[in-house]
Amino acid sequence: MTKLLKRLLGDVLLETELSDVFSSFDIIGDIAVIKIPDSLLMKKKLIGDTLLSNVSNLKTVFLQKTAVDGEYRLRGLELIAGEDKYVTIYKEYGCQFFVNVATSYFxxxxxxxxxxxxxxxxxxxxxxxxxxxxxxxxxxxxxxxxxxxxxxxxxxxxxxxxxxxxxxxxxxxxxxxxxxxxxxxxxxxxxxxxxxxxxxxxxxxxxxxxxxxxxxxxxxxxxxxxxxxxxxxxxxxxxxxxxxxxxxxxxxxxxxxxxxxxxxxxxxxxxxxxxxxxxxxx
Ligand SMILES: C[S@@+](CC[C@H](N)C(=O)[O-])C[C@H]1O[C@@H](n2cnc3c(N)ncnc32)[C@H](O)[C@@H]1O
Incomplete structure (x- = not known):
């Protein structure tokens, strides 16, 4: 995933910025959740739009703003590209899951x-x-x-x-x-x-x-x-x-x-x- 992220962002970020991109991002159904270091936050929209237009079937990109926290193990999210929606369907080993990336841990x-x-x-x-x-x-x-x-x-x-x-x-x-x-x-x-x-x-x-x-x-x-x-x-x-x-x-x-x-x-x-x-x- 790191390589994919770096390849996709290679055209929009400087070499020095690329090495700052956080090590990975999660794709859950048609929603991506990405961490962006403080030094690159001013480019969050560009990063979100680049992901959206390059990852097939992706509809939404959220910036993860906080660590997973609290009894329910939730994280703060900010929409940076695409549709404003939290619910998606994730598939794994022949099973399907409705996931709400904002209200429950996944x-x-x-x-x-x-x-x-x-x-x-x-x-x-x-x-x-x-x-x-x-x-x-x-x-x-x-x-x-x-x-x-x-x-x-x-x-x-x-x-x-x-x-x-x-x-x-x-x-x-x-x-x-x-x-x-x-x-x-x-x-x-x-x-x-x-x-x-x-x-x-x-x-x-x-x-x-x-x-x-x-x-x-x-x-x-x-x-x-x-x-x-x-x-x-x-x-x-x-x-x-x-x-x-x-x-x-x-x-x-x-x-x-x-x-x-x-x-x-x-x-x-x-x-x-x-x-x-x-x-x-x-
Ligand atoms: C790390 S998540 C794991 C969820 C699930 N097993 C998974 O892997 O997707 C921990 C879950 O425990 C729940 N939880 C935390 N404290 C709990 C408690 N005392 N009793 C029952 N559930 C609790 C949270 O709401 C959260 O959904």
Whole structure:
């Protein structure tokens, strides 16, 4: 994507400016979201128009004005070219998703991780996605395997989209969307000892929900997919640091680390990692 961006902007930016262009941009359906460094903000319209006229099927270009932030993990957006619209349809692994880039979290950069986890799920599993957003992980899982997936999110907009997306993919019988704080929903008594697998894709805060998730795992054992943000000098060290982090958090439990990997870099020497943990709830 970086190369594409630089090639497209090669005609409108100076060589020195080109090296300043942020490393990547996201294309979500027919909407692009791009970061532009302060030094180039006066050329944002030119950059937006260039993208719009060179990337096929693109209708809208937003400048990402703030980092992803807050409970709902949202980012500030400013329209710099094209139609003023936030909703698009994104396609991944044979599934379709209505995405609202302003009101709910979505990242195309997690697609490989969505596929990886979906490949681990067996028939008839009960899966809880504690921070399910618009239903991306849950829908990819349920599309591949007849499992029952609970998709929880505290953001009403994300919850509504998860319901719409489950129907859009004809998976409403396999996915139960729930709106609310995962803490309240999972301590209600309804989910204790029920899950074969729990996804915890909220790297900033997943560690606050460990006790709650373990209580929901079946007494015979189950898997947690535990996401973290890890600051490390190298990728290989990030994997080791991530496992050490998990060991320190889970020391009171009967658990085994099955696998850890980097999901993506999220900043200079900061990595999002995922650890697959087999755990006994006893
Ligand atoms: C990083 S996003 C991941 C969303 C989704 N899994 C995906 O990959 O597209 C985290 C999601 O957790 C939701 N969230 C944050 N705190 C929550 C909580 N305490 N209970 C339920 N959902 C929460 C946010 O609204 C957001 O949609």
């Amino acid at each position: 990242s195309p950069r997690l697609s490989t991780e969505r596929l990886r986890i979906s490949n681990l799920v067996s028939e008839n599993e009960t899966v809880i996605n504690m921070f399910g957003g618009i239903g991306t992980f849950s829908i990819i899982i349920a599309k591949k395997t007849p499992a029952l997936v609970y998709n929880i999110d505290s953001n009403l907009d994300a919850y509504v989209l998860s319901k719409i997306n489950s129907k859009l993919n004809k998976l409403q019988d396999r996915i139960v969307s729930l709106h609310g704080n995962a803490r309240d929903i999972l301590t209600s008594g309804l989910f204790e000892n029920k899950a074969d697998r729990i996804l915890m894709p909220l790297p900033e805060k997943a560690f606050e929900f460990i006790g709650i998730s373990v209580n929901c795992v079946k007494p015979s054992g189950g898997y947690l997919h535990f996401f973290s943000h890890i600051k490390s000098d190298t990728k290989s060290k990030a994997v080791i640091d991530s496992e050490n982090h998990v060991h320190s958090l889970f020391s009171n439990y009967d658990y085994q680390i099955k696998h850890t990997q980097i999901v993506r870099a999220v900043g200079p020497r900061v990595y999002q990692t995922v650890t697959d943990i087999y755990i006994k709830n006893s």
